[in-house]
Amino acid sequence: MVKFKKPYFIDTTLRDGEQAPGVVFSLDEKIKACSLLDEAGIPELEIGTPAMGIKEAQEINIICRQGFKFKTLAWCRANKQDILLAAKSGTNGVHLSFPVSQILQQAMEKNEQWVMQQLQETFDFASSHFDYVTIGAQDASRANLSFLKEFVGLAKFLGSSRVRIADTVGILNPISCFKLIKSIHATYHGLPLEIHAHNDLGMATANTVAAYLAGAECLSVTVNGLGERAGNAALEEVAMALEMSEMIDCGLKTTLFSELSNYVSEISNRVLPESKPITGSLVLSHESGIHTQCLQKDRKTYQLIEASRLGKPEQDFIIGKHSGKSTVRYYLEKANLPVDENICALLTVKIKEEANQKKSFISEKEFYRIYWEIRKKDKCYGEKEYAGINHSR
Structure with a gap:
């Protein structure tokens, strides 16, 4: 050797x-x-x-x-x-x-x-x-x-x-x-x-x-x-x-x-590209549903470098066109919201639609806004109950 x-x-x-x-x-x-x-x-x-x-x-x-x-x-x-x-x-x-x-x-x-x-x-x-x-x-x-x-x-x-x-x-x-x-x-x-x-x-x-x-x-x-x-x-x-x-x-x-x-x-005065290796702002981010499903079990599946090695916190998953139900469940559980399979399916569809329209990702705040709009339409909450819940996070 x-x-x-x-x-x-x-x-x-x-x-x-x-x-x-x-x-x-x-x-x-x-x-x-x-x-x-x-x-x-x-x-x-x-x-x-x-x-x-x-x-x-x-x-x-x-x-x-x-x-x-x-x-x-x-x-x-x-x-x-x-x-x-x-x-x-x-x-x-x-x-x-x-x-x-x-x-x-x-x-x-x-x-x-x-x-x-x-x-x-x-x-x-x-x-x-x-x-x-x-x-x-x-x-x-x-x-x-x-x-x-x-x-x-x-x-x-x-x-x-x-x-x-x-x-x-x-x-x-x-x-x-x-x-x-x-x-x-x-x-x-x-x-x-x-x-x-x-x-x-x-x-x-x-x-x-x-x-x-x-x-x-x-x-x-x-x-x-x-x-x-x-x-x-x-x-x-x-x-x-x-x-x-x-x-x-x-x-x-x-x-x-x-x-x-x-x-x-x-x-x-040289802006770092978001995808610049090692220190770009998005190089430890993930959107693909196939990836996030595995990443929630073990970050090493689709991520070579632990964020802590670079002095960074691990980043939340990107919500966008390529997100799947695993990402939706992740954010619902993060907010201690009920994980309903029908809601997950609707959310996934709506997220993809908005991401396509924006030609970008969806913010966490937008995610929860879409969620509450779906719940309201689904009449899972009454108007009074809906208004009293913090859905602007």
Whole structure:
């Protein structure tokens, strides 16, 4: 049986996440996000790019002085000026990014020779200011594999704390990602590898999990997958995928995921889709009558994750077009109302009719309104008795 190292999460919500178009975090918002990430057990945060300006560098420094338990990292281009700014910002370490694909090198008017020379020079310079220096292979997924391995080999020789393999444009799929990481891991066994996946084709979470299984124990993520274009691998999705699909304990406090996800959604002005995996508002909801009948006996029948693991209460069943008698009985029993089979049948029909007309679900209040209308017509209660019962719940 393959033994995996414990996943090591590097959250880059404050750096790559904030690079999402139109997203700006205030210092107070950054500190609160850091506090939640710290409480959740994230061991390392990439908290910004000092070269962005004095204000950014000052805020990075303030965050570093808050006393959080996580390790802090500053993102830098491959030049000495960026490294000096990072050193002044007070982070524990520095990440140096290099263009390793020809398309990026040509656009930046660089070449492979420049990359290798600059790697040696800037690493030596960074090491004189930081004990913790990580190296980034930007656009590694489109680089020539032999050059990429040469680049990774030099980073290891110089003493890099780890090497980031970045799928900068999100071109990898789980199979190609697994093969790439496996090949590099086999060549440079013992060198910590990090996967930094983008979600352009909707595979960032899957690619991150695949990379971990191939040997990259360091996982670069953002809350909600926030990031440039289609975003990055989502922290909450990667962690729960490893825990639920591979039974790998990530050592994180998953009960904070809902609060963390909602907070980052709020401060980024990015509304969470209702069906967003793990933390969407409806992902633990159920409407289908076939499902709810089984769910009332055992939630595990049609629900993988217990709501409590995400810091949520279990949700009531959705009342709508696909509801069956089991849902009707559930709500009648919830209100301590008599469960009459004829009424259940009529309610089920009426619910479907209203849901079709609304093109949506029926609220609990609407459910009870329909119920009392049926009972009134059925003359099961007199006018006086009917009026005295709370049917507006």
